[in-house]
Amino acid sequence: MPNGIALSPDEHFLLLAETSIGRILRFWLKGPKAGTKEVVMDNMIGYPDNIRRSDHGTFLVGITTPRFRKITPPFLDMIAPYPAVKRFLAKVIPLSWYRVLLPRYALVLELGSDGRLVGSLQDPEARLTWAISDVFQHRGRTYLGSTDLPLLARP
Template identity: 80%
Template sequence: MGQNLPECGRSTDLEPVCGRPHGVRLDRHGQLIVVDSYLGLYSVDPQTGEKTLLLGNTQGADGVPFAFLNRLEISSQSGVIYFTDSSSRWGRRHVKLEVIELNSLGRLLSFDPASGRVVVLLDSLFMPNGIVLSPDEDFLLLAETSIGRILRFWLRGPKAFTKEVVMDNMIGYPDNIRLSDHGTFLVGITTPRFRRLLPPFLDLIAPYPAVKRFLAKVVPLRCYNAMLPRYGLVLELGLDGEILGTLHDPDGSLTWSISDVFQHRGRTYLGNTDLPFLPVLDQWDG
């Protein structure tokens, strides 16, 4: 999405220059809407590859630039784009620092391509990540990854423009949320919050801000992966947030750190933050 350099993709240090697309959806006109973590919202012609900047990170909203654009969802009724900015401090390549510091520096926003208007719907969020519209588009579900919570933000009805907690103190840290083939919600759990011998690493350090600041300064980001369990987990939720089913890979033999779950024509595709391939399940009954 940014400069096309030979070094792009080899180091996260070049992400601000090369760009890092973090969410992709098709709009009503057959155009790809891409949210780039460092550069902004784009419309991309899937036939020609031509890209058009809709909203830049430097422009931001309410005087605050975007630092970590993450996910998006598009209304099939109005064409409005809903998206998350996970932090106003840390960029995508420093995502682990955002989680460790446990900052409430994220926002949920909307952008109307017709008018060019951007609106802050919610602020002071803990690393807002994946979002999904309900089947009739009367509310959004939103994952707050760093505190293991899922919110519902009402778009219509008597509770319009208010939020409520759907799930809290979750068994793991939610990443993306998607609609299943039959209208339920599928949640990818990037890291479970349990270990066989010790408490979860992030829970262990959560009450100690000084320890977290120290770790953020001295521990290389790549070292944190060794402290996290390799466990694949997906949750299936009903419209009211009740758990309807789960999918487990307890020893990570196929996948772990599940970031996204997408169903299409009977197959389930499992996105991942660590592995260089895409696991595909021919059948999952929940």
């Protein structure tokens, strides 16, 4: 189920971020592929939350958390095939526990219109922020939103 969505500059396709399974899809709106979808990025380094177009036509993807580095396979990957388990855990585990369980790491991916990775912003120590839920640009400045912090960060 998509969580983030962004329209291409030429309005030919949408990019969709699917947080729970860590992938980005392209849904074609115009042209010979209209009405079809394709995987742009799969098995990502983390879980994409939202996706927005940057000031210069690329796409910015906030990564809420990287996949667990100490657990193999990552916990969310293990339960991904079991929607009932995910719903149950979401109801019984307090949100505050996730702050303790999930690694703190700030990551933003920048994708070209072809879906290839063209850049990233990273804060592995989470000194500025972590759990990036949204990233947007305005007048040449980049702003980061977080699921855990009640503020906007500016790298």
